[in-house]
Amino acid sequence: MANSHIKTRLVVFDWAGTTIDFGSRAPAAAFAEVFAANGVSVTDSEARGPMGLNKREHLIAMLNDPSIAERWEKRYGRSWTEEDVDRMYDSFVPVQLEAIQRHAGLVPGLLDVVKELRQQGIKIVGTTGYFDAAAHAVLQSACQAGYVPDANICADDVPQGRPAPWMIYRAMEATGVFPASSVIKVGDTVADIQAGVAAGCWSIGVCDSSSLVGLSERQFQSLSTAEQIDRVDQAAEAFRSAGAHATIRSLCDLPGLIQRISNATTAEPHVLDGRAVLA
Structure with missing residues (x-):
């Protein structure tokens, strides 16, 4: 044939x-930094889990991870909200741009x-x-x-x-x-x-x-x-x-x-x- x-x-x-x-490394490092700034530690593996998604959707996917969600509730006494997503995404943008400059080879x-x-x-x-x-x-x-x-x-x-x-x-x-x-x-x-x-x-x-x-x-x-x-x-x-x-x-x-x-x-x-x- x-x-x-x-x-x-x-x-x-x-x-x-x-x-x-x-x-x-740039996306994973940026997500870890933003979560740390909000008093919630995440592992490199957790930061990479949703990799490939739109970055806002990536952030939401991390917040929905049961382990991260548990840590969030322990830190704030409540579940995350859309307002939290907006605030974290706004802070994520400059962090991501800075990380790109360090990892653009x-x-x-x-x-x-x-x-x-x-x-x-x-x-x-x-x-x-x-x-x-x-x-x-x-x-x-x-x-x-x-x-x-x-x-x-x-x-x-x-x-x-x-x-x-x-x-x-x-x-x-x-x-x-x-x-x-x-x-x-x-x-x-x-x-x-x-x-x-x-x-x-x-x-x-x-x-x-x-x-x-x-x-x-x-x-x-x-x-x-x-x-x-x-x-x-x-x-x-x-x-x-x-x-x-x-x-x-x-x-x-x-x-x-x-x-x-x-x-x-x-x-x-x-x-x-x-x-x-x-x-």
Whole structure:
């Protein structure tokens, strides 16, 4: 049977944890700081739990976590309110912007990957759960470092952020690319994977720099080979459970995966094989 694949024409990247900010430290640090300022301590894992959502929805998801809610009630003698959300979100915005400045470095290998995709005529769009000012800040920093996507879509640009597919559809609209089977969504959170699946495009999880691993590049490289493999495999399994069609250890593996997709026997997105991580 002839290969009926439609050539990949667009890659939709997430920002923090995928193309910048190895380990997605800026959002997690900002949420932890805001909760601490309100007298409620949260763990790094708790701060990362809802990662990928619109940042206001992320804040609400944290407040709804039973353990955090219990600590909140112990601190204030009541449940949280919408007024609390408004106040905390208002304080979160400048904290997040400051954190971005400290964690805006490009993920290793990104520029080489982008160059290879460009040579294949593939469009590139950035999407993010960041609010507009934060999305502008990461774009500005990335452009200065040499990474210039064709468009940048944030949660404020659509009716609902991830896991809804609207940012991916907006990226397709902005670049004039369709159908969805010619689009690859690459992200580092479960919400990224869910959004890609909902959009009907190829949905790929990147592991080593991901929020699920949650380590800086230096911290990750300091692990033993066995520890690195274990952390990467755990992230990959979470992505697979969320519906990912494939996972890659690092962003550098994306061009090879795109070649595998181009050789697939069917155009429609599907799980490529049963392995946790494709290299």
